[in-house]
Amino acid sequence: MIELVGISKTFAGKKGSIHALKDVSISVKKGEIYGVIGYSGAGKSTLIRCVNLLERPDIGAVNVKDVDLTKLSSGKLREARKSIGMIFQGFNLLKTATVYDNIALPLKLSGLSKQVVEERVEKYLRIVGLEQKQFAYPSELSGGQKQRVAIARALAHEPEVLLSDEATSALDPDTTEAILDLLLKINKELGITILLITHEMNVIQRICDRVAVMENGEVIEEGKTVDLFTSPTHPTTKKFVNSLFTHNLSDELLDGFNETGQVFTLSFFGQLSGEPTLALVSKKFNVFPNILSGSITRLKNESFGQLMVHFKGDAGEIDKALRFLGEQQVHVEGVNGSESKNRRVS
Numbered sequence: 584m585i586e587l588v589g590i591s592k593t594f595a596g597k598k599g600s601i602h603a604l605k606d607v608s609i610s611v612k613k614g615e616i617y618g619v620i621g622y623s624g625a626g627k628s629t630l631i632r633c634v635n636l637l638e639r640p641d642i643g644a645v646n647v648k649d650v651d652l653t654k655l656s657s658g659k660l661r662e663a664r665k666s667i668g669m670i671f672q673g674f675n676l677l678k679t680a681t682v683y684d685n686i687a688l689p690l691k692l693s694g695l696s697k698q699v700v701e702e703r704v705e706k707y708l709r710i711v712g713l714e715q716k717q718f719a720y721p722s723e724l725s726g727g728q729k730q731r732v733a734i735a736r737a738l739a740h741e742p743e744v745l746l747s748d749e750a751t752s753a754l755d756p757d758t759t760e761a762i763l764d765l766l767l768k769i770n771k772e773l774g775i776t777i778l779l780i781t782h783e784m785n786v787i788q789r790i791c792d793r794v795a796v797m798e799n800g801e802v803i804e805e806g807k808t809v810d811l812f813t814s815p816t817h818p819t820t821k822k823f824v825n826s827l828f829t830h831n832l833s834d835e836l837l838d839g840f841n842e843t844g845q846v847f848t849l850s851f852f853g854q855l856s857g858e859p860t861l862a863l864v865s866k867k868f869n870v871f872p873n874i875l876s877g878s879i880t881r882l883k884n885e886s887f888g889q890l891m892v893h894f895k896g897d898a899g900e901i902d903k904a905l906r907f908l909g910e911q912q913v914h915v916e917g918v919n920g921s922e923s924k925n926r927r928v929s
């Protein structure tokens with residue numbers, strides 16, 4: 584549905600040129616929710632703005648529905664953009680217009696009849712759950728309600744693709760959850776493909792099928808969300824994944840545990856808890872696992888858990904236990920407090 588092929592973008596900065604995007608390629612399939620995550624300055628905004636050519640890449644192709652938008656005349660580009668909706672962190676609503684008019688005015692400008700405009704506004708206000716607020720002004724709405732209006736405005740053009748530029752970044756956690764649920768509903772019920780950018784791993788975790796991690800204008804890791812959670816390879820990806828799990832154990836404590844055994848984080852996917860597997864470990868091998876901390880989180884369709892475990896026992900037995908865990912699709916990493924050295928076992 585969306586294919587960015589080898590796009591690069593350079594801006595002229597005060598201290599020289601800034602390479603915001605360096606040979607970036609991503610491919611978003613029809614019907615999926617694709618997330619791009621990165622820290623500030625990674626190039627996410629530039630990337631998403633290239634998809635509808637709000638920003639024109641210096642080189643590379645921007646294929647949407649198999650048409651390279653960079654090759655289109657301005658008239659054809661205007662037409663092609665109709666299939667791409669966009670929502671923003673700051674909502675971008677007209678302050679002097681009611682909720683109804685915020686959605687209706689762009690439709691009228693695109694030449695739709697009065698009747699179609701009315702039908703669309705009503706339909707999409709219903710979908711975002713704001714029928715009661717049609718006569719309100721943006722200043723009378725909460726942040727979440729403003730974002731719902733912006734979503735209704737984008738959907739009212741009946742796009743096939745929705746671009747979301749940090750749409751939940753200005754919202755509190757509960758409102759973020761509600762907006763993410765709405766995006767899931769839009770994706771599922773209306774079949775709209777969603778490409779979003781975010782710096783929050785919980786957004787990726789909750790709704791994305793696939794994800795690209797960006798740093799310094801490059802995609803440093805890309806794949807299914809579940810794979811990124813279970814086996815992140817780049818240190819930045821590991822940092823994002825670990826941001827969801829707080830084990831709250833001091834380095835001193837971990838060093839102490841490592842003197843009396845070995846500490847590992849075990850990542851479980853698709854099982855509610857790792858405990859049955861650990862019970863098996865202690866039964867099969869001469870190893871005593873002691874859970875130090877743990878948490879379970881939900882990905883879009885499955886659960887993902889992480890346990891920090893202290894293994895006591897003979898080093899050879901611990902190695903056998905780790906091999907066994909690897910065979911059970913449990914990902915294991917050694918944890919050294921003060922050295923924060925990680926050892927991937929499987």
Ligand SMILES: Nc1ncnc2c1ncn2[C@@H]1O[C@H](COP(=O)(O)OP(=O)(O)OP(=O)(O)O)[C@@H](O)[C@H]1O
Nearest residue numbers: 594595601603621622623624625626627628629630
């Ligand atoms: N119009 C512009 N002119 C000059 N430099 C720009 C412009 N837009 C972006 N940049 C620079 O390009 C780089 C990538 O910026 P971009 O906004 O795409 O990153 P980001 O990952 O979205 O970060 P943030 O989350 O802070 O917006 C940054 O160094 C930024 O300063």
